[in-house]
Amino acid sequence: MRRLVLCGSPRARGRAAALALRVVEAYEQAGDEVGLVLLAEAVIAPCTGCNACKHNAATPLRDDLYCVIADSMARVRRRLNDCDALTVVSPVYFSGAPAQLKAFYDRLQPYYWSKYAKSTKRPADLFVVGEGGDPHGFEPLVSETRSALAVAGFRLERVHDWVGLVHEDGRLDDDRPVLEGGRTAAASDYCNETPSGLHPTYLRGGREAHHG
Structure with a gap:
């Protein structure tokens, strides 16, 4: 299996990067062909909301995932x-993604307008790092x-919570693989979702799922 490990930290040598290297080694030992991307070493500008990707999908003049911003994306x-x-x-x-990872996520907007949004879902997992x-x-x-x-x-399937378990020097407070x-x-344990995988507010118009 060809697996991509993407580290969303702004630091190329922090806790997340140290854990990412361990994850790469672990998946290689499991038999995967693994590549690594450190967003700290990439230049990905924020999405500007220009809608060029939307217009491109309606009138295909370029590739399906065209974006006007020329950078590492x-x-x-x-x-x-x-x-x-x-x-x-x-x-x-602050409970969410760092700016570099959020910019990467927002720049996935061309996929929304392309055939990829309707394709068969490939597996994904998330490793979370923090001081706790x-x-x-x-x-x-x-x-x-x-x-x-x-x-x-x-499709995000598993979340690996390593918050409070990774030292600054990369040591792990867990002896397991x-x-x-x-x-x-x-x-799904982290999200209020229905069996379809969609949040109830999406299905109910955004009001019935809120209380108080």
Whole structure:
């Protein structure tokens, strides 16, 4: 299986990057062909909402995933398209994704207008890293990841919670294999969803699912 490991941290040598290297080794030992992308070493500008990708899909003049912004996203996108499975490793920034990862997610918008959004979903998992001092958790990071990856043809299946278990120097406070360590749960455990995989507010118009 061709797997892409994408580290969403702005730091190329922080906790998330250290865990990402362990994850790469673990999946290689499991038999996968693994590639690694560090967003800290990429230049991905934020989406400007220009709608060029939408207009391009309606009148195909370029490739299906055309974007007017010329940066590292084109290279990362090619690797994303070529993989059979995806692993995202990310720190938690105020319960959500850091700016570099959020920019990557937002730049997946061309997939929304293309054939990829309707393709068979490939498996994805998320490894979460943090010092453990935020009492608000990281459910928004899980929701952002699942939503963005869905349009690119992935289904987020598992979340590996390594918050508080990775030291600055890369040491892990868990002796189990990295793919089994931490606190692992189904992605649906973090999200208020229906059996279809969609959030109730999407199905009910956004009001009935809220109380109080």
